[in-house]
Amino acid sequence: MGDKLINVGVTGYFVSSEQNKQGWIKGVPGQQFSMFSYDFVESIVGSGAVPTLLPVVPKGHIKHQLATIDALVLAGGEDVHPKHYDENDLKEDSSISHERDEYEFELLKQALQLDIPILLVCRGMQLLNILQKGSLYKDINTELKTPIEHLILKDRDKAVHNVSLKANNFVTTLMGEHLQVNSIHHQSINRLGECLEVIGTSEDGIVEVVTFTNREDVIAVQWHPEMMYKTSDHAVKLFNWLVNKAEIKK
Template structure:
């Protein structure tokens, strides 16, 4: 069977008046290739094109990037809320909901985890340093390939199984927003010492997973456990692809 084709959502970057366009960090591409997939960067597009994405690809990675517009969880922007891209938010909400309906696996990373939560009716902490009591550093000052803080992992989750039944591990951290109230059907898979939710599972599903850290960069840095996360996701895409071919 051919390798699964995985779409990676992108952000929009403007470097100069003559240099701007859709952007995705190279580590996502490298990690998916290492895990046995064919990665494709997806530009932000209107609704009908998102429907075509869902039909054409075997799974999706919701990548990191800017903040989520707080209007989507019925809040005004807090003082320390960063830039947001409403078009990207709407496109990724549609992509997630359509993928769930079509049975296409989705892996949300950093912002992608937050998108999953908001799309399913949850809310976000708009700025951890100003809203969380006794916060640890979530915007690390070392290479993104290195872990910077520890997380605790619930033993009744797929994440726990994937990490060889480890109940804690070091992860990298490059964010200032996080999940507040969980979306419908989600439950916490991991959390940091200040209570920030670091990973979720969709109850009784297995097709939607999300982490707050950046496993793609730790994979490129040589962390086998992070590569195992991508392999699990890619293998899930392969199984669903095969099942769809047999229908």
């Protein structure tokens, strides 16, 4: 690696004036914010790169954001509005961010067209699947029967279930055939999107790792490697892969 470090863009939360109308989050009542997980900042820095925080901006500005980065992380967060994969579900939920949804769909679309290396985490994997015309289980506990609890908020870096990866794939070569991961989600992939391949599943069949069938610069995972970066070798390998892939392409 040369003197100039790789720039890794990372997405975050958009907190609207309505969500912060009481000023309980930060600042004054009604003030809008962009918020980012510091776990991603530490993981990117630990991998020898520079984190570039990507706030929600108008679509016309996205190409200029992408021009400043070498790799991209789509972070976890709130649910994607179900209207994007179920035309009959138009219900509103105050926790959903339409601004973030629209921004990240366009950001991901343009990044894929530019062949920017991408790591997609939790919501990010679900967003990719929806972009590729797939669908989600809206709530695992009500739609599926599983003995595994997938939404565990306590001890975010703790491994709580196993993931098995398919042999003879670049992700498996990178991380191995069996992983132990954390789990902080209540939704999961249902119908798989076009041109995608399931590489890893948990013991109950929930999709945990997805890639494209025809490219090796995109990895999507359902767990949170940024929260396991200090305790897990496979988390370190994921972020190192992203930075190394960007270095090769640069």
